[in-house]
Amino acid sequence: MNRTRRLKLQAFRAVVFIVLGAFFLVPIAAMLEFSTRGREINERTLNAWGSIVRTPDLTDAITASLEIAAITCIAMLVLLLPTMVWVRLRFPGLNRVVEFICLLPLTVPAIALVVGMVPIYRWLSINLSSSILTLSFAYLILVLPYSYRSLDAGLAAIDLKTLSEAARSLGAGWFTVMWRVVVPNMSSALLNASLLVVALVLGEYTFANLLAYENLQVAIYYVSLVSAGTSIAVAVASLLFAFALLMILSFVGRPPSPIAKAEDADISVGQTVGLSGGLIGRSR
Amino acid sequence: MTAVRSAALTAAGRPIAGSRRLSFSWVGLVPFFAYVGLFLFLPTVIIIVGSLTTKEGALTASNFTEIAQGYVVKAFVASITISAASAVVGAVAGALLAYAVAAGNPRGILRRTVTSGSGVLAQFGGVTLAFAFVATIGTTGFVYLFLKDRGIDIYANGVWIYDLAGLTLIYTYFQIPLMLIVFLPAVDGIRPQWREATESLGGGSWHYWRYVAGPLLAPSFLGCTLLLFANAFSAYATAAALITGGGVIIPLVISNLLTSETGRAQPGLAKALAIGMIVVVLLVMSLYTLPQRRTTRWLR
Numbered sequence: 410m411n412r413t414r415r416l417k418l419q420a421f422r423a424v425v426f427i428v429l430g431a432f433f434l435v436p437i438a439a440m441l442e443f444s445t446r447g448r449e450i451n452e453r454t455l456n457a458w459g460s461i462v463r464t465p466d467l468t469d470a471i472t473a474s475l476e477i478a479a480i481t482c483i484a485m486l487v488l489l490l491p492t493m494v495w496v497r498l499r500f501p502g503l504n505r506v507v508e509f510i511c512l513l514p515l516t517v518p519a520i521a522l523v524v525g526m527v528p529i530y531r532w533l534s535i536n537l538s539s540s541i542l543t544l545s546f547a548y549l550i551l552v553l554p555y556s557y558r559s560l561d562a563g564l565a566a567i568d569l570k571t572l573s574e575a576a577r578s579l580g581a582g583w584f585t586v587m588w589r590v591v592v593p594n595m596s597s598a599l600l601n602a603s604l605l606v607v608a609l610v611l612g613e614y615t616f617a618n619l620l621a622y623e624n625l626q627v628a629i630y631y632v633s634l635v636s637a638g639t640s641i642a643v644a645v646a647s648l649l650f651a652f653a654l655l656m657i658l659s660f661v662g663r664p665p666s667p668i669a670k671a672e673d674a675d676i677s678v679g680q681t682v683g684l685s686g687g688l689i690g691r692s693r
Numbered sequence: 694m695t696a697v698r699s700a701a702l703t704a705a706g707r708p709i710a711g712s713r714r715l716s717f718s719w720v721g722l723v724p725f726f727a728y729v730g731l732f733l734f735l736p737t738v739i740i741i742v743g744s745l746t747t748k749e750g751a752l753t754a755s756n757f758t759e760i761a762q763g764y765v766v767k768a769f770v771a772s773i774t775i776s777a778a779s780a781v782v783g784a785v786a787g788a789l790l791a792y793a794v795a796a797g798n799p800r801g802i803l804r805r806t807v808t809s810g811s812g813v814l815a816q817f818g819g820v821t822l823a824f825a826f827v828a829t830i831g832t833t834g835f836v837y838l839f840l841k842d843r844g845i846d847i848y849a850n851g852v853w854i855y856d857l858a859g860l861t862l863i864y865t866y867f868q869i870p871l872m873l874i875v876f877l878p879a880v881d882g883i884r885p886q887w888r889e890a891t892e893s894l895g896g897g898s899w900h901y902w903r904y905v906a907g908p909l910l911a912p913s914f915l916g917c918t919l920l921l922f923a924n925a926f927s928a929y930a931t932a933a934a935l936i937t938g939g940g941v942i943i944p945l946v947i948s949n950l951l952t953s954e955t956g957r958a959q960p961g962l963a964k965a966l967a968i969g970m971i972v973v974v975l976l977v978m979s980l981y982t983l984p985q986r987r988t989t990r991w992l993r
Contacts, residue, residue, distance in 0.1 A: 414898075418796055425793040426803075429786065429869065433814060436825035436866070439835040443828035492725040499718045510729055516975055517737075518927035520944040521967035525736025525743075527951060527960075550732050614819045614930035619948055626820045630934055633824065641828055644821040655813045 437648070444642035457638035458646075464636075467643055470628030473541045477624065478610040480545040482603045485556045488549070490599075493560055494591055497569055511557035514550050519615040522550070530620050541622045548610050555609065556602045563598020567591075604658045608651045744964035756965035765946060765966070772926060772942040775857050779864035780921035786865065787872020787921075788880075788914060794873070795880040808877070811870035818867050819930035826863045827935075830854055857941065860932055864925050871924060872917055879913035919981040923974045943970060 447454040461467055489511075496503050514522065526547055533543055572594065576586045592599065614626035623631070625647060633640035747753050759765070794807050830837045830847065831854060840847060853859050883906055891901045929944035940946035943966060950963040 422793040422796060425789050429790055432869075433810070433866070435836060436829045439829035440825050442835045443833075488725055488728060492722060495718070495721040500722070503722070507725070510733070513733065516971070516978060518929070518944070518967075518970050518974060520927070520929040520947055521740065521970045522736055524947060524951065524960075524963050524967040525739040526732070528739055528743075529732070529735060546732055549728070608816065612816070612819060612821070614933070618930075618933065619951055621952075626930070629824075630820050633820075641824050644824045648817070648821050648825075651816075652813055655816070656809060 437645070440641050440645045440648075444638055444645055446638060457636070457642040460636065460639045461643050461646070464632060464639060466623070466628050467632060467639070470623050470625045471643075473623070474611055474625035477542060477545050477548060478607045480542060481548045481552060481610050482606045484545060484549055485552055485602065485606055486599065489553070489556055490560060490591070491587060493557075493564060494569065494573075494587065497564065498573060508557065508561070511553045513554075515554050519551065520619075523547075523616050523619045526616070526620065541617075541624065544617060544620065544622055544624065547616050547620070548606075548613060551613065551616070552606045552609050555605045559598050559602035559605065560595075563595035563601075566598075567594045601658055604654045608654045608658075611647060611651055740964045740967050743961055744968050747961060753961075756961040759959075759962050760965060760969060764940065765943075765962075768940055768943050768946045769969075771857055772944075775861045775864065775942065776922045776925035778861045779868050779925045780918050782861070783865045783868025783872050783921050784876075784914065784918040787869045787917075788876055788910075790869065791873050791877045791880045794877060795883075799881075807873065811873045813870075815867055815870040815874055818928065820934040822863060822866060823931050823934035826854065826859070826866075855936055860935060860942075863931060863935070864928065868921050868925065872921060875917045875920060876913065879910055879917075883909065916981045919977050923977045923981070926977070927970070927974060 444457045445453050445455060447456070493507065496507050530543070530547075533539075533546075537543070569591070572590050573586050576590045581590070611625060613624065614630075617624040617627045618630075625643075629640050629643050629647070632643065744756050745752060745754070747755070760769075790807070794804050797804055826834075828834050832848070832852060837847060848854075854862075887905050888901055891905055896904070927944075929948070932942055932945055933948065936945065940949045947963050947966050947970075950959045950966070952958070
């Protein structure tokens with residue numbers, strides 16, 4: 410490569426990184442700036458941040474969202490992991506079916522899916538419970554594709570058949586196989602799947618809003634109508650929390666789903682991209 | 694070979710009880726299929742059936758003919774316009790970013806930061822994203838005030854952030870990172886040797902881009918743009934947080950039809966529109982997978 414072209418390339422890279430870097434960092438900085446504004450010009454205060462804990466609506470919603478995240482996470486692991494293990498061991502033929510079902514929520518926009526969920530939730534709230542925690546049922550569907558991808562990567566990395574046969578021949582029951590053989594062998598995949606679930610649930614707005622539950626994002630929206638500063642402070646806090654989770658995720662082993670798969674040029678890009686496409690649709 | 698070995702293992706493991714136990718092993722699948730049936734397939738059935746019936750339950754096609762109403766068509770056009778605009782802007786900017794990243798050290802800190810950051814930002818959306826832009830270029834936003842103090846009024850012709858233009862700008866915030874994630878593998882597949890080969894045959898930069906790199910990257914670029922389109926088309930929360938009142942784009946129309954408290958709720962039409970959205974997304978996604986195959990042979 411000759412000298413002038415290398416210089417041109419470096420200049421091009423610098424321009425791209427500076428312009429796009431500003432485009433992505435300025436809005437986040439602006440939120441921080443906005444949330445620390447005082448009454449006077451140039452006055453800086455943390456009042457808006459302090460009022461987060463003094464707003465019961467917000468603290469309730471934060472608690473509810475964290476509880477839903479925990480329930481969804483546990484339900485995902487309890488429902489999906491044994492099913493995937495079982496299918497691999499006993500019904501290999503159904504593997505593609507389960508994969509197809511798990512990736513299906515990606516092709517249905519959240520706003521469309523929620524239309525079909527409204528009658529179900531009306532029935533649930535009359536006959537079972539109208540608690541906000543029932544949102545976990547819907548969120549479990551939303552997180553299926555990402556959880557499936559993470560767990561699939563984890564299961565592909567271990568020799569499930571040999572491990573389970575070995576444990577079984579030593580007298581272990583299926584619970585022992587799951588809890589003491591499979592789970593310890595794929596801890597990083599489980600962590601990946603769980604972090605993704607938490608990040609997705611904390612950022613979810615569409616379902617909660619249309620099913621008339623006040624989760625974190627819905628509460629942020631309502632608070633913004635009264636106090637812009639407070640709502641933006643919570644928004645920044647939840648955003649930084651999600652960033653932290655996802656950054657941990659991208660440094661703990663390989664990131665799941667889109668990036669991990671996209672790096673292998675051989676993998677059908679359709680699946681990958683379908684995945685990341687949905688990734689987005691969900692959280693907004 | 695592995696299959697043969699494991700089949701042999703299985704057979705050896707339970708010679709007699711095997712067949713009997715197998716007959717009950719389907720029980721292990723019941724919880725998953727029951728759950729998916731209730732919360733994924735039942736809603737789908739509800740949408741399909743509901744779109745074809747009236748509130749009283751009689752069979753009808755009127756929900757679909759009602760899509761032809763002026764405001765619904767307008768919202769569909771607006772949805773498609775902002776999805777297309779944000780997809781094209783996001784695709785071009787994301788492709789430039791991918792090229793800038795690919796030209797650097799493949800194991801460098803810069804590349805790692807950009808790819809991790811994109812993974813995070815591509816998921817960023819909804820209420821928080823809308824607020825980020827309101828705090829930036831809203832009428833009391835930091836950047837707006839900063840520019841105004843220096844004599845540049847970006848709202849000289851009216852405030853456009855709560856408008857389709859604003860929505861398009863905000864959507865690019867998650868489109869660019871998504872483009873980087875899906876397009877970077879294709880750019881990485883371009884080998885420096887091909888450039889050298891072009892030069893040894895007497896070609897310049899123009900020839901390289903026009904006849905070598907361009908044709909190789911074009912299908913992937915188009916595919917990724919379609920993906921970005923589907924992505925923006927499905928987005929709801931950002932618009933819902935930013936725009937109050939009118940159903941400017943299809944997801945907002947659907948939510949208005951569902952939640953309208955003045956007795957004007959039309960669940961049937963909402964379901965028909967939901968089907969319309971699913972059809973558009975499915976169509977775009979299947980178009981997306983087509984052009985990929987052509988170049989995968991070269992871009993390994």
